[in-house]
Amino acid sequence: MTYDLWERRELFNDDHQAYRGAVRAFADRQLVDATQWDDDGMIPRELWLRAGDQGLLGVNAPSEYGGGGALRDFAFRVAAIEELARAGASSFNAGTSCHADIVLPYLAALATPEQSARWMPPMCSGELIGAIAMTEPGAGSDLRGIRTTARPTGDGWVLNGAKTFITNGIYSGLVVVVARTDPDPAAGSRAFSLLVVEEGMAGFTRGRKLEKVGLRGQDTAELNFTDVEVPAGNVLGEVGRGLHYLMANLPVERLSIAVTACAGARAALDWTLDHVRTREAFGQRIADFQNTQFAVAEMVTELEVTQAYVDRAVARHDAGALTPVDAAKAKWWATEMHKRTVDRCLQLFGGYGYMLEYPIARAYLDTRVTTIYGGTTEIMKHLIARDVL
Numbered sequence: 001m002t003y004d005l006w007e008r009r010e011l012f013n014d015d016h017q018a019y020r021g022a023v024r025a026f027a028d029r030q031l032v033d034a035t036q037w038d039d040d041g042m043i044p045r046e047l048w049l050r051a052g053d054q055g056l057l058g059v060n061a062p063s064e065y066g067g068g069g070a071l072r073d074f075a076f077r078v079a080a081i082e083e084l085a086r087a088g089a090s091s092f093n094a095g096t097s098c099h100a101d102i103v104l105p106y107l108a109a110l111a112t113p114e115q116s117a118r119w120m121p122p123m124c125s126g127e128l129i130g131a132i133a134m135t136e137p138g139a140g141s142d143l144r145g146i147r148t149t150a151r152p153t154g155d156g157w158v159l160n161g162a163k164t165f166i167t168n169g170i171y172s173g174l175v176v177v178v179a180r181t182d183p184d185p186a187a188g189s190r191a192f193s194l195l196v197v198e199e200g201m202a203g204f205t206r207g208r209k210l211e212k213v214g215l216r217g218q219d220t221a222e223l224n225f226t227d228v229e230v231p232a233g234n235v236l237g238e239v240g241r242g243l244h245y246l247m248a249n250l251p252v253e254r255l256s257i258a259v260t261a262c263a264g265a266r267a268a269l270d271w272t273l274d275h276v277r278t279r280e281a282f283g284q285r286i287a288d289f290q291n292t293q294f295a296v297a298e299m300v301t302e303l304e305v306t307q308a309y310v311d312r313a314v315a316r317h318d319a320g321a322l323t324p325v326d327a328a329k330a331k332w333w334a335t336e337m338h339k340r341t342v343d344r345c346l347q348l349f350g351g352y353g354y355m356l357e358y359p360i361a362r363a364y365l366d367t368r369v370t371t372i373y374g375g376t377t378e379i380m381k382h383l384i385a386r387d388v389l
Helices: 014-030 034-040 045-053 075-086 090-110 113-125 185-191 242-278 290-318 324-354 359-371 377-388
Strands: 130-133 149-153 156-167 174-180 192-198 204-209 220-231
Touching: 014 045, 014 075, 034 090, 034 359, 045 090, 045 113, 075 090, 075 242, 075 290, 090 113, 090 130, 090 156, 090 174, 090 242, 090 359, 130 156, 149 174, 156 174, 156 192, 174 242, 185 192, 192 220, 192 242, 242 290, 242 324, 242 359, 290 324, 324 359, 324 377
Parallel strands: 130 174
Antiparallel strands: 149 156, 156 220, 174 192, 204 220
C-alpha cells in the first residue's frame, strides 16, 4: 500500500472534504500556469474573480455579506491552503491567505454593519482585494516604531507616511493602515489606530513592485500616503485601539502561516516520493537506498508530529482558545520544519532539484521567507520565553 500524504485527518468532516474537492478541482483547472505567473512576476487579476466565484476568498466571512459563514471553522481554510500548496501555487496561496486569513478577520471583528455591507461582498467575490499595511522602512517587528501619522480634521483624518513589504500591494483596493493617531509620547499603546484606505483616494499611491527571492508571482509593494483624506467612516474599530487589535489578530495570521508551512512540506514530500520511486541510480531506485529511506522517515515523522500540533491549534482557534504563545509555537516550529524539509527534498532530486522547471526548486525559493514574515523565528521564541520565564 502506498503511503498517502493527503489522507483524511480528524480535523476534517464531510463538509470540509467536499470543500477540499471543489478547491482541488479549481486548482487543477485554473492554476496550471502558476510557473508562468512566477516568471511574469504577477498573477492575472482575473484569477481572483474566478477564485471568488468558487468561494475560495470568503469562506470565513459572514454569509449575509456573500461569504461562507464559517467564521469559527478555520478547517475550511486549512483545506484550501493545502490544495493550493499541492498545486505548487505558492504565490497565489500567499496572496489569498493575506486577503482571507488576515484582512477579512479584521473586518469581521471590527467593521460596522455599514462598513461590512460596503466592503465584504466585493472582497468575497474577488472584485476587491485586501491588504494590511503595518511594516515601514524603519519599523518591522517593533510596531511601536511606526511613524505613519493620521491627523484629525473636522470630518475625518489626514494620513501621511510610507509602508513597505505590503502583500497584495499592487492589486489591493482596500488597505487597512496602521497609523499613529496620537503624537503624544505618553500615549503609549493608545497612540495607534486602524484606518481603511480605498483605491482612488487622492494622495494614495503605489510605489514599485518589489523583486523578491521567491513568491515572485505575488505582488509585494511599497505604498505611499500623502495628505490622504480618510473619512471618519473608514476608521476600523475604536480610535486608539490599533495595537490592541493587532495583538488580538496576530495569532490567526501566525496560525495561517503554520498551516501553510505544513501544507508546503506535505507538497514537497509528495513530489519527492514520486521522484525517488521512479528515478534510478546504480541500477536501483533512489527509494531503495538506505539514506533515502532514513531521510524520508525523518521528514514524514517531523511533518506528522508538527501537523498534529498545528491541527490542535486550529481546533483551539475555532473554540476561541488559541493564545498568542500557542500561535507563536506553531508558527516558528512549522516554518523551520518546512524550510528544512524542502531543503532535504531538493537534495534527493539531485541536479533536477536545482532546475526551476521542477516545483521543488521554486518551493525552495518560496519557503525561505516563511521564517521571517508574520514575525521572525527569533521574535516567536522571545514571546514564548517571556511567557515561560
